[in-house]
Amino acid sequence: MDAGPEISRRMSKSAVAQTVLHNGPISRSAIARHTGLSQPTIGEIVREFEGRGWIREAGRTSGHIGRSAATYEIIPNSACLFAADIGGTRARAVVVNIVGQFLAEIDEKTDKRGGNHVIEQMARMCGKAKEIAGIASGSMRLAVIGVPGVPDEDTGGVSLSPNIPGIDMIDLKSAMSEKIGTGVILENDVNLAVQGEHWTGKGKGIGELVFINLGTGVGSGIMIGGKLVRGNDSAAGELAYLPMGADPFEIESLRAGAFERRVGTCGIRQRFLALSGRDLEVPEIFDRALAGDANAKTVIDETALYLTRAVAAVSAVVAPKMVILGGSIGLRRELAEKVRSLFPKCFPNPVAIERSALGARAALAGGAAVGLTHLHATLFSGRLPASEVLPPACIEVSLLGSEEK
Numbered sequence: 001m002d003a004g005p006e007i008s009r010r011m012s013k014s015a016v017a018q019t020v021l022h023n024g025p026i027s028r029s030a031i032a033r034h035t036g037l038s039q040p041t042i043g044e045i046v047r048e049f050e051g052r053g054w055i056r057e058a059g060r061t062s063g064h065i066g067r068s069a070a071t072y073e074i075i076p077n078s079a080c081l082f083a084a085d086i087g088g089t090r091a092r093a094v095v096v097n098i099v100g101q102f103l104a105e106i107d108e109k110t111d112k113r114g115g116n117h118v119i120e121q122m123a124r125m126c127g128k129a130k131e132i133a134g135i136a137s138g139s140m141r142l143a144v145i146g147v148p149g150v151p152d153e154d155t156g157g158v159s160l161s162p163n164i165p166g167i168d169m170i171d172l173k174s175a176m177s178e179k180i181g182t183g184v185i186l187e188n189d190v191n192l193a194v195q196g197e198h199w200t201g202k203g204k205g206i207g208e209l210v211f212i213n214l215g216t217g218v219g220s221g222i223m224i225g226g227k228l229v230r231g232n233d234s235a236a237g238e239l240a241y242l243p244m245g246a247d248p249f250e251i252e253s254l255r256a257g258a259f260e261r262r263v264g265t266c267g268i269r270q271r272f273l274a275l276s277g278r279d280l281e282v283p284e285i286f287d288r289a290l291a292g293d294a295n296a297k298t299v300i301d302e303t304a305l306y307l308t309r310a311v312a313a314v315s316a317v318v319a320p321k322m323v324i325l326g327g328s329i330g331l332r333r334e335l336a337e338k339v340r341s342l343f344p345k346c347f348p349n350p351v352a353i354e355r356s357a358l359g360a361r362a363a364l365a366g367g368a369a370v371g372l373t374h375l376h377a378t379l380f381s382g383r384l385p386a387s388e389v390l391p392p393a394c395i396e397v398s399l400l401g402s403e404e405k
Contacts, residue, residue: 016037077098077135142374144184157171194223196362322354
């Protein structure tokens with residue numbers, strides 16, 4: 001059977017949808033000029049999209065000689081997605097509509113019990129976000145969930161995720177889909193973050209890009225040639241397991257990672273406790289370092305050294321143009337400044353080292369990018385997209401504020 005007509009039809013529908021999305025309100029004749037498609041083809045596709053509730057008549061053309069014509073625009077909330085980032089400490093979620101607007105945002109502590117309790121938490125956050133956004137239940141078409149580990153497509157579970165107990169023992173993808181009521185895409189949170197930065201952040205349009213997340217845990221997302229690097233079993237970028245910091249041959253390093261044991265939240269707190277005898281939260285340790293506390297300064301200086309070595313190790317293998325630091329610890333301005341100062345002393349080639357402009361929303365922006373790619377493809381052309389393709393850069397995520405300070 002000749003698949004040519006069907007492929008041509010999908011391409012035509014996609015072209016019309018993208019033209020209306022980026023240029024609307026727009027008339028049929030203007031769509032024809034943009035796409036090169038015939039008026040009958042455009043009329044048929046426009047009628048189909050109107051019937052499905054995806055576009056609407058926005059008004060009439062004016063200021064032209066002759067009869068006015070109807071203009072069309074995408075109905076923004078006709079299709080929406082739920083994007084979430086489940087961290088070891090905090091869970092964040094947004095509702096995003098088909099034109100890339102963030103309609104509602106929820107931020108709360110991750111349920112420490114993990115497992116099914118986190119699934120229940122995500123379902124509740126999704127319901128709350130939908131209520132705040134004021135969208136119809138039928139408009140929610142997809143959920144993109146960022147997780148601090150490696151999703152397994154075969155089992156639906158998540159491995160290498162020691163900071164959220166129990167999610168490696170359940171089919172997280174199926175359970176999430178059932179509770180939320182949509183299809184679910186599971187993705188590593190830092191893979192989403194690097195895609196968010198590449199799409200609309202500090203690394204916008206940069207082909208060779210690395211995002212290092214340093215917070216409760218440690219991880220990285222890597223793009224080469226503008227495409228996400230996944231590696232075998234999608235485990236590329238697991239910086240927690242770099243053989244530096246703690247002894248990589250200790251049993252605990254197989255669970256949490258030698259590098260993470262030194263520079264993650266627990267590692268920083270443990271090193272400060274050993275020096276000072278006081279158990280403080282990481283922000284307090286940074287504050288004490290700025291105030292001149294010798295023990296706190298020692299711990300932060302050591303953390304900067306460890307992080308610089310990690311940036312150098314990744315740079316030696318990947319040769320990125322830019323490395324972006326994120327996460328609750330990686331975003332600290334004083335840490336980034338120390339890393340920038342130390343890096344030329346241990347690596348010969350220049351690499352831009354930046355703090356994330358999207359902050360805690362980097363993974364959410366990446367989830368929006370991945371979800372919008374999927375929605376645009378499946379709704380408007382009836383096909384599944386390649387996972388590494390992002391929506392056109394002219395669709396901007398409307399973030400609810402910036403994290404950079």
